[in-house]
Amino acid sequence: MRIFGTALDGVVVFVPRRFGDARGYFSETWSRRVLAGLGVDLDFVQDNQSLSRTVGTVRGLHFQRPPHAQAKLVRVGRGRILDVAVDIRVGSPTYGKWVGVELSAEDGRQLLIPAGFLHGFVTREPDTEVIYKCSDYYAPDCDGAVRFDDPGIGVDWGIAPGDAVLSDKDRAAPLLRDLDNPFRYAGPFAYSAGLEALA
Numbered sequence: 407m408r409i410f411g412t413a414l415d416g417v418v419v420f421v422p423r424r425f426g427d428a429r430g431y432f433s434e435t436w437s438r439r440v441l442a443g444l445g446v447d448l449d450f451v452q453d454n455q456s457l458s459r460t461v462g463t464v465r466g467l468h469f470q471r472p473p474h475a476q477a478k479l480v481r482v483g484r485g486r487i488l489d490v491a492v493d494i495r496v497g498s499p500t501y502g503k504w505v506g507v508e509l510s511a512e513d514g515r516q517l518l519i520p521a522g523f524l525h526g527f528v529t530r531e532p533d534t535e536v537i538y539k540c541s542d543y544y545a546p547d548c549d550g551a552v553r554f555d556d557p558g559i560g561v562d563w564g565i566a567p568g569d570a571v572l573s574d575k576d577r578a579a580p581l582l583r584d585l586d587n588p589f590r591y592a593g594p595f596a597y598s599a600g601l602e603a604l605a
């Protein structure tokens with residue numbers, strides 16, 4: 407398992423090893439022990455999977471409030487996405503900043519999004535399946551969202567905002583500046599220190 411940094415401290419890319427042979431490949435896509443060995447000490451308790459039929463489907467920007475804030479470990483089972491994380495921890499040196507990483511079934515990359523960050527993705531192929539682990543259970547009362555096209559964040563999704571395929575919930579999400587924001591900066595992530603960036 408290789409680990410790479412991104413422009414946001416705490417948001418890191420994992421690339422699991424693939425054992426290829428004439429049949430295809432085998433890969434351990436997650437091991438608590440391996441991630442703990444890399445300094446990422448997270449207990450994931452729920453796996454999610456979503457299928458998005460159309461290119462340009464945007465799901466996000468989502469989060470869960472404490473006491474059920476979620477860290478997520480995202481990968482693609484089929485297709486390709488631009489996966490996006492936004493730091494919304496008040497007081498963070500990267501508050502309001504975003505990073506996008508392309509993940510695909512082919513490259514096997516995974517993105518870790520800590521609690522305190524918004525998460526969303528846009529699909530780049532039809533029938534894209536996204537599979538992700540969450541560090542807390544779904545808690546509808548704690549469910550939160552911010553507009554995917556919030557000009558104060560400025561995510562470049564690679565599509566015109568008007569072309570995005572959205573849920574009604576995402577279409578109606580507030581801007582970050584209007585959010586009752588529960589997250590505060592609590593310092594750097596030790597596992598991120600000194601990581602090389604993904605090429």
Ligand SMILES: Cc1cn([C@H]2C[C@H](O)[C@@H](COP(=O)(O)OP(=O)(O)O[C@H]3O[C@H](C)C(=O)[C@H](O)[C@H]3O)O2)c(=O)[nH]c1=O
Nearest residue numbers: 454456465466468469478525526527543544545573575
């Ligand atoms: C997230 C979730 C949803 N649901 C139910 C609630 C709704 O009736 C239905 C669809 O939910 P939603 O429209 O919120 O699904 P997405 O738009 O894919 O939301 C997800 O997409 C972004 C990318 C995320 O990071 C979050 O995990 C999550 O918010 O599934 C559940 O039963 N359990 C769950 O954990």
